[in-house]
Amino acid sequence: MSDFIVVREGTWLYDGRVPTGVRIVSCSIRYGSGDYLDPSEWQEDETVPGFDVQWASPTKPRDYGNYPSAVFPTFLEAVAHAERAIWASATLRWADA
Numbered sequence: 001m002s003d004f005i006v007v008r009e010g011t012w013l014y015d016g017r018v019p020t021g022v023r024i025v026s027c028s029i030r031y032g033s034g035d036y037l038d039p040s041e042w043q044e045d046e047t048v049p050g051f052d053v054q055w056a057s058p059t060k061p062r063d064y065g066n067y068p069s070a071v072f073p074t075f076l077e078a079v080a081h082a083e084r085a086i087w088a089s090a091t092l093r094w095a096d097a
Contacts, residue, residue: 003028004068007051007075009095012088014058021056022088024078027068046070051078055088 050070
C-alpha cells in the first residue's frame with residue numbers, strides 16, 4: 001500500500017442534501033493496470049510523487065476505502081479535477097478555503 005498524507009479535505013452534497021467527504025492526498029506510488037495488453041508504462045506500479053482525489057460514499061461519508069495512487073502530478077491538477085467533477089462541482093466546499 002502507498003504511503004499518503006491528506007493535504008486537503010472538503011465536502012460535497014450528494015443529491016443536493018447528503019454531506020459527503022472528498023479529500024486530496026499526496027502519495028508516492030502510481031498503481032499500474034496489471035493488464036498485459038496495456039503499454040508497458042501502464043502495466044507496472046511506479047514509485048513517483050503525486051496526488052489523488054478520493055471520494056467517500058454517501059452511505060459512509062467519511063469512508064475512503066480506496067488506495068491512493070499518484071494520478072495527478074501536481075496538487076493544483078488534483079484540485080482542478082475535483083472542482084470539475086459534474087456530480088460535486090456545484091456543492092463542493094474545501095475546509096481550508
